[in-house]
Amino acid sequence: MGASPPAPPSALPSPAKIAAALGKRVLGQVDAVREVSVALAKKLAGLRVGNILLVGSSGSGKTTLMRAVEDLLASDPALALRSTVVRIHANVIGEEAQQGTASERVMHRLLERARDQLGAAAPVARVVAQASHGLVFIDEVDKLRSRVGDQVQVSGIRAQEALLTLIENEAVPLRLPDWAGGATVQVDSSRLLFVCAGAFEGLYESVFGRVIQGQGEQSLKTTTVSATGRIHEEVRFALRDWLRSEDLFAYGMTPQFLSRFDAVVVLEPLGEAELYKIFVGSADSALRQSHAYFASQGIKLEISESAVRRIAAEAARQPRLGARALKEVFRRVIRPYEFDPEHAPGLAEGRLRIDVADVERGLARGRDDSATSSGGWG
Known part of the structure; x- marks a missing residue:
């Protein structure tokens, strides 16, 4: 009309x-x-x-x-x-x-x-x-x-x-x-x-299995040299390089439906650099929310650059979660501070300082089921 x-x-x-x-x-x-x-x-x-x-x-x-x-x-x-x-x-x-x-x-x-x-x-x-x-x-x-x-x-x-x-x-x-x-x-x-x-959960594994079955894992291996000169092999597989229409058909998207899309675009897993930018720059990032929370308690939160980068690096180890991994990793670090800010180590004169060592302790504490059950410092 x-x-x-x-x-x-x-x-x-x-x-x-x-x-x-x-x-x-x-x-x-x-x-x-x-x-x-x-x-x-x-x-x-x-x-x-x-x-x-x-x-x-x-x-x-x-x-x-x-x-x-x-x-x-x-x-x-x-x-x-x-x-x-x-x-x-x-x-x-x-x-x-x-x-x-x-x-x-x-x-x-x-x-x-x-x-x-x-x-x-x-x-x-x-x-x-x-x-x-x-x-x-x-x-x-x-x-x-x-x-x-x-x-x-x-x-x-x-x-x-x-x-x-x-x-x-x-x-x-x-x-x-x-x-x-x-x-x-x-x-x-x-x-x-x-x-x-x-998200098409399971599609990655399905396509990876198809490729391995047809060509073998060796075809996906790449030789790399680390900064220390160490040579090692690693399997590199990107869904975007191997995804076919037949994979989506098998997943359950009908040919008639899929044929109506001119472009099928695979989004890449977020790397450490992107996660870092999201963590420090996103308007709704967990870091900004935490800054606002502590400010409401009269506390200025200060997280060192090395601590922020350590959080991003840990989140990058969970590529299937993307930006959501940032929230999970940061939660493991920051929750005890949020639960009991008055007795938090690193609090002095209204400023709460968190460094990379504090992040490491938080990550270790997060892996300990007995510690996570308390939520605080006890």
């Missing part, structure tokens, strides 16, 4: 500018940021865009990337009106698919968001047109798999089929919500952009 009015080229951000903005929030995922940036630039220009599937372990930045795009558009009213953004958890899609209303639920969310953008007095036709240019983020799409092992998941099949009605770039019948009159109208879904993301 109509297209967004074309904007002058100079008024639209280039993919490079979009990537620069997103890169401030999403660290270490250059390929994913670039893919989304190009798609977003095309969409803002009113062009049709291929859908994107993001594959990455928990904490790798998938949801952060989605939120960064949403915030970027919201920060500029002119850009916001060129795309209506909604984020939906796959579990919601699965539940609605059981009742045959999954695609309707997605469109109703878009309509509600479009009405918020345009105002309650906006004509229904304009609201529908705005919604038809939506950007739909679906998180944990791997939960919609059609099978788990040898067990067929009917709910997953239904959910994927329901989304296909919107992803297939066709005019689809839609019953409008009551506030929009309740009539059934035809909606052009060809301008919708879907960005779906999932």
